Amino acid sequence: MDRLTDHLIVISFDCLSSLDFPMLQELPHFAELLQNGSYCKNVESIYPSVTYPCHATIVTGNFPNRHGVVNNTYLQPGRPSPDWHWHRRHIKGTTLYDEAKKAGMTTGALLWPVTAKAEMDYNMPEIFANRPWHHQIPVSLFNGSVNYQLEMNRRFGHIRKGLSQPSLDDFVLESTVHTIQTRKPQLLLVHFTDLDTNRHYHGFSSDEAMDALRRHDARLGRIVKALKESGIYDQSTIVALGDHSALDESIAIQPNIYFKEQGLITVNNRGKVTNWKAYCHSCDGSAYIYIRDNNDHDTKQKVQQWLQELSQDESSGVEQVLTGEEAGARGADAHCDFMLEARRGYYFKEALNGGFLHRITAEDVKAKRYTWGSHGYSPEKENYCTFFAAAGKGIVPNQAIPSMRLVDEGPTFARLLGLHLGNTDGAAVEGLLTL
Numbered sequence: 001m002d003r004l005t006d007h008l009i010v011i012s013f014d015c016l017s018s019l020d021f022p023m024l025q026e027l028p029h030f031a032e033l034l035q036n037g038s039y040c041k042n043v044e045s046i047y048p049s050v051t052y053p054c055h056a057t058i059v060t061g062n063f064p065n066r067h068g069v070v071n072n073t074y075l076q077p078g079r080p081s082p083d084w085h086w087h088r089r090h091i092k093g094t095t096l097y098d099e100a101k102k103a104g105m106t107t108g109a110l111l112w113p114v115t116a117k118a119e120m121d122y123n124m125p126e127i128f129a130n131r132p133w134h135h136q137i138p139v140s141l142f143n144g145s146v147n148y149q150l151e152m153n154r155r156f157g158h159i160r161k162g163l164s165q166p167s168l169d170d171f172v173l174e175s176t177v178h179t180i181q182t183r184k185p186q187l188l189l190v191h192f193t194d195l196d197t198n199r200h201y202h203g204f205s206s207d208e209a210m211d212a213l214r215r216h217d218a219r220l221g222r223i224v225k226a227l228k229e230s231g232i233y234d235q236s237t238i239v240a241l242g243d244h245s246a247l248d249e250s251i252a253i254q255p256n257i258y259f260k261e262q263g264l265i266t267v268n269n270r271g272k273v274t275n276w277k278a279y280c281h282s283c284d285g286s287a288y289i290y291i292r293d294n295n296d297h298d299t300k301q302k303v304q305q306w307l308q309e310l311s312q313d314e315s316s317g318v319e320q321v322l323t324g325e326e327a328g329a330r331g332a333d334a335h336c337d338f339m340l341e342a343r344r345g346y347y348f349k350e351a352l353n354g355g356f357l358h359r360i361t362a363e364d365v366k367a368k369r370y371t372w373g374s375h376g377y378s379p380e381k382e383n384y385c386t387f388f389a390a391a392g393k394g395i396v397p398n399q400a401i402p403s404m405r406l407v408d409e410g411p412t413f414a415r416l417l418g419l420h421l422g423n424t425d426g427a428a429v430e431g432l433l434t435l
Contacts, residue, residue: 003418004394004433006235009180009188010413011223012058012112013216014051015196015375016242017204018042018385023213029221030389033240037391038399038432045244045379045386045406047330048283052085054243054406055113055191059095061410061424063331068092069114070333075281075290077265078273078352086127086143088118096410097187099419105186108179110172112189116143122179124149126191128163136162152178166215169194173219177226184232187417190223192216199246199373201365206372237393237416241409242386244375247285252349252358252370253317253342255280255287258306260352264299267352278303280340280350285377287348288327289338300337307338317346317357320378330378331425344381347374396432404429 021041024030033039046057046064048071056062056069064070069090073082088095091114097107101119108122109115116125123144128136141149152175160171169192176190195212202208220240227233259265259278266275277299281288289307291300310316320341328334342348349370351358364370377384388404391397394416407426414421415428 001415001418001420004416004435005237006393007184007186007188007227007232008237008239008413008416009223009227010058010190010239010241011220012055012189012191013195013240013242014191014193015199015244015246016216016240016387017245018387019204019245019383020213020242021387023210024217024387027214027217029217029224030240032224033220033238033389033391036397037389037395038397038401039387039389040401040404040429040432041385041387042403043242043386043388043406043409044403045384047327047332047378048286048376049244049379049384050283050376051196051243052113056085056091057406058241058243058409059097059112059189059413060091060093061407061414061421061426062093063407063425065328065331065334066092066425071281071283071288073281075279075288077276077279078267078271084128085114086116086125088115090114094421096413096417096419096421097189099414099421100187100417103417103419105417106183107187108183108185109189109191110176110179111168111191111193113191115189120145122148122183122185124152124175165194165197166212169215169219173222177222180223180226180232181230184230192219196246200371201368201373203372204246204248233392235393237390237395239388239390239413241388243406245384245386246373246375247344247377247381247384248372249285249342249345249347249374250360250372251317251346252351252360253287253340253346254349254351254354254356254358255289255340256350256352257354257356259303262302264303265352271352273352278337280348281336282348282350283376284347284374285342285381286332287340287342288333288336289340291337303338307340314343317343319343341378347371347376390432394434396434399432401429401431 076082111126156174161167198208310318322339327339411428
């Protein structure tokens, strides 16, 4: 299969929404990308529409029930900070960067989710120091390209202030620019989270979120400039995409409190979960319900009856209840017993204390116990699409694609690089490619 481009730069602006399109048209660097290339302002995300499943979908072309990353975090009942699906081993099957590496291409990724321990030339994975005795820098070094990360930290580490934004994305930007200038990778995956963070803690249309969009425009401009200064711009394809949208919320639904009251979750006097029969694993706008023992029909029946009552009560915040089979048919985890969808204005938390419904306060958000904006909702929610734009070598100019899906992006990237991801759930969007 012929390659359509020599260098593919994929930039994920986490939480970029189709509703941002009018503003993107007014921002200079996004506007230039739209004018020079093809775009789609109606990209259907996946279920659940959270960051790690989304990014695994982007590089595999498959839904979560096939690639295996069905949520951001592990099912670890009661743990205050559960582990995330940080590692490449969590993805079943091949990925875009695996196939590029096999084909002898130079590959790199900066804070791209689910890439810890991945085989890449220049890898700075997104992974947190999630234990009191861990330190962020050695955890990152151990799970990525050691010398490369040491160099980026030596050059630009002074910019970063832990995981806080916008400093983290500014650090990623400088590392990206330097990587393009000095390494000229043939595939580079970059993940920025400034917008997502601000939508969580300030709301979808907040001034803080709009400021993050403007910063993203400047970051896009810097990356394009680096490609030009490196002499590879004309041989490159640049992609700007979102993984999901977001919705404002003000009430948290906390099913585990009910399970605890019913004796289905047991905690000790320190509040630690010692046993559980049923557990709500949050995906923010949606949630999985797991019954621990498949043969515990009494618990399953009891939970099912309660969930049916919730779905019939609009004030519960639960819009829909799916069976595990129905969740699997939508691409989510078929191994769950139930999947819940929140109404607009609501989202799910795994809290074990408080009330079933918690009205969020400014103090809650300031303490980062709760948020004002969430994702994870069904991609069928109205006005909940994300965005895709591409320009450069291999891309048809001035083409508006009416609709596409997140699962189509991986196969499209593979086609650009002359690669194949196998039998995928998505298909290459040939309307934007110069085949």
